[in-house]
Amino acid sequence: MDHRDLLENDENLFMYKWLFITFVVIPPIIVAIKEPHTFVHSYVDLMLFAFSWPLLLLAAMYFSRRRLLMQLIERGRELQGTVRSIKVSSGKLLGFRSRYRVDRQRVAVAVRIDGEEKLIDVDVPRNSLRENAQVTILVDPLKPRHALLVKAH
Numbered sequence: 001m002d003h004r005d006l007l008e009n010d011e012n013l014f015m016y017k018w019l020f021i022t023f024v025v026i027p028p029i030i031v032a033i034k035e036p037h038t039f040v041h042s043y044v045d046l047m048l049f050a051f052s053w054p055l056l057l058l059a060a061m062y063f064s065r066r067r068l069l070m071q072l073i074e075r076g077r078e079l080q081g082t083v084r085s086i087k088v089s090s091g092k093l094l095g096f097r098s099r100y101r102v103d104r105q106r107v108a109v110a111v112r113i114d115g116e117e118k119l120i121d122v123d124v125p126r127n128s129l130r131e132n133a134q135v136t137i138l139v140d141p142l143k144p145r146h147a148l149l150v151k152a153h
Contacts (some may be wrong), residue, residue, distance in 0.1 A: 006138070006148065007069055016062040023055055072148055076138045081111035083133045084119060113141055120147045128152065 007013065027046055028039075035042045087106045105126045108119045122137055129135065134153040 004073065006073065006150075007066070010065070010069060012065050013062065013069075016058055016065065020055065020058050020062070023051055023058065027051060069148070072138050072140055075142065076140050076148075078136055078150060079111040079113070079139055081109040081120070081135055081137055083129050083131055083135060084108045084110045086129070086131060087121075109135060109137055109147070111137065111139065113139070113144060118144055120144055122147045122149050124149050 028043055031043045031046060032039055085108045087108065103126050104123050106121050106123055107129055109122050110117055110119055112118075120137065120139060122135075129152055136150045136153070137147045138150050139147040
C-alpha cells in the first residue's frame with residue numbers, strides 16, 4: 001500500500017477541510033441575506049469576533065494531523081499485530097463531547113517492536129474489528145503510542 005494514500009483518504013483531514021470551507025463560505029451568504037446594506041462591515045465583524053478562534057483551531061488541528069501523518073509516512077513502519085482488547089468507552093474517552101453515538105472505538109493491538117511486545121491503542125471505526133483479529137498498523141517506533149490502522153486481514 002502506498003502510504004501517500006493515507007493523506008488523501010484520511011477522514012479527519014477531509015472533515016477539517018470541509019468544516020473550514022463551510023466556515024468561510026456559509027457566513028457571507030447569511031450576512032448577505034440578513035444585512036445586505038452593511039454587508040462588508042457586518043462580515044468583517046462576524047469573521048473577526050465570532051469565527052476567528054474556530055478557524056484558527058481548525059487550521060491548527062488540520063496541520064497537526066497532517067504533520068502526524070507525514071511523520072508516520074516518513075519514519076513509520078508497518079507492523080503486523082493482533083487485536084488484544086476492544087475498549088468499551090464512551091465518547092468522552094475518545095475526545096468527543098457526547099457520550100452517545102460515537103462512530104469510533106479504541107482497540108489495543110499487540111505488536112513486536114525491536115523484539116519487545118507492546119500494546120498500542122488505535123482508533124478504528126466502530127464494530128470493524130473483533131478480538132484476535134490480525135491487523136497491519138503503521139507506527140512510529142520512536143513514539144509507539146501514535147499508530148494508524150492500515151488494513152485488517
